[in-house]
Amino acid sequence: MTKSPKGTNTVCTHVGTLEDKEYKGAASPLYMSSSYAFEDVDVKRYPRYFNTPNQEALSKKMAALEHTEAAMIFGSGMAAISTALMTFLQAGDHIVFQQTLYGGTYNFAVTQLEKYGISYSFTDGWEVSDFEAVVKPNTKLIYVETPSNPLLTITDLRGVAELASKQGILTMIDNTFASPINQTPADLGIDVILHSATKYMGGHSDICAGVVACSQENLDKVFHTAICFGGSLSDYTVWLLERSVKTMGLRVKAQNDNAMKMATYLKNNQDVENVYYPGLESHPGHDLAKSQMTGFGGMLSFELSPDIDVSLFFKHLELIKPSMSLAGVESTMISPTKTSHALMSPEDRQKQGIKDSLIRFSLGIEETEDLVHDIEQAISKTKSMTVPA
């Protein structure tokens, strides 16, 4: 763990910037070549080898942000996740997944792993004992997501890391929801950190990318799998992502603040049944979140009263966009049942506590008052159009 002595915003802005030697510009030059010299060079560069100048530069920034030795940039979050999983698993191995996974990762687990002779178990809950209960002699990996999607449950990262290291098991986390601004799992003993950089790192709902961050030793292994699967990111998008990450600290801080204020507002709203946000003292994972996170994040979820039609409510929103994905500067809402968790069976959704009335709310950077006003007017219009039974 190489903890950077610099402040997070300084890291976001400066680490890994490529020097513009020719014109002395402030921004990294963009190198688009897919063909580089192979003679008289230290490194043979090629985009699918994840080592073009822009790819390498951004990797340094990502590693510095996650307090790891090394990192790699991928073409999507799922490219990073699937490559990392297939690096450390082989036929005969077993993996433990935390319950309530990101829908795409869940889909990867249940549709792909069996083909390769890899078995898996899902935990029954989020306690360290729930992980311990499903570990087998051939378990090679424990995979966690905290805060989780969509219910924002909190998993004890120190506890899971300790359990795993005692048994020689590797640990992986999808750190997308927290972002490295709010949580740096390497400091808590987690081995491999994964991101959908499509979310907080990109932050403007216009980039699809992924990250793997870990020790150099583990990254060398990921690299050998990655060049086979070929999930690299084009240099132009790498360059855009570097630009986006410069403001990640500022954006995420504003999103954290908005989420805390909004969670408090929704909790006191009589048209709302439940609010799930780790920043609320009433959240069962609040103390744990405080002990392992530096901010509670910009995501929350809530359930409207059953008498309010969720689809109608979405139609009446004027500012907040009912749209897929999350973590952009603009606030968005989704119904997990219809989007991220649509591939999951209704029984599995029910088991995980994902109700049809659940709304996942990704806070942007707008003024909180404007968001509150939008929700209020949408609820009021929805109620006035709903005929009482």
Ligand SMILES: *Cc1c(COP(=O)(O)O)cnc(C)c1O
């Ligand atoms: C979006 C997301 C992913 C997948 O990332 P893509 O960039 O869409 O491939 C993985 N995990 C979490 C938590 C996500 O939100």
